[in-house]
Amino acid sequence: MNTEDYACLNPQCPYFCITDDRIHALVGDGKHGHAEQIQTFRCQACHSTISARRHTPLYRLKTPSRQVAMVLSALAEGLDPSAAERVFGHRQATITTWLSRAGEHAHALYERFFCHLHLPYLKSDELRTRLRCAKQVLWLWLAIDPSRKSFLCFMWVLARKAQPIA
Numbered sequence: 001m002n003t004e005d006y007a008c009l010n011p012q013c014p015y016f017c018i019t020d021d022r023i024h025a026l027v028g029d030g031k032h033g034h035a036e037q038i039q040t041f042r043c044q045a046c047h048s049t050i051s052a053r054r055h056t057p058l059y060r061l062k063t064p065s066r067q068v069a070m071v072l073s074a075l076a077e078g079l080d081p082s083a084a085e086r087v088f089g090h091r092q093a094t095i096t097t098w099l100s101r102a103g104e105h106a107h108a109l110y111e112r113f114f115c116h117l118h119l120p121y122l123k124s125d126e127l128r129t130r131l132r133c134a135k136q137v138l139w140l141w142l143a144i145d146p147s148r149k150s151f152l153c154f155m156w157v158l159a160r161k162a163q164p165i166a
Helices: 065-076 081-088 092-114
Strands: 026-032 038-043 049-051 123-130 136-145 150-160
Touching: 026 049, 065 081, 065 092, 081 092
Parallel strands: none
Antiparallel strands: 026 038, 038 049, 123 136, 136 150
16 A cells, blocks of 8 residues: 555654655555545554545545535536535535635645745746637747746736737
């Protein structure tokens, strides 16, 4: 069982927050959950347990993860939460809770991976293309970190042909 990226969360444990599976003492400890099976890990040093969903928006949810993902995808596509209640059969308060938990998790990931970046190299690029009708031009500006292979900024502007772009 792959335990990489999981860690013991007991502050008194000598393996506290160590995610390297060659060092930490985590082992698989069965599964739990009624709607779907969720992996549980046990630290061999301090005997504390941790769910594979800990620190995710799905932690302690009883609804299957595929159903939550389907509702959140529909919301991302523009479906109103009250319409999602009618379509998927979950209360609007439940859907709003899922949405806020997913938003908080996305914010935490953004803070961890994209704030306080040290960028020794930054590549910027500009692309111009015409859409199917010749009256509109699409401008794309990109900022790329070549060492991490990540897009840091993506901006587009739809302009009419007669409008000058500065």
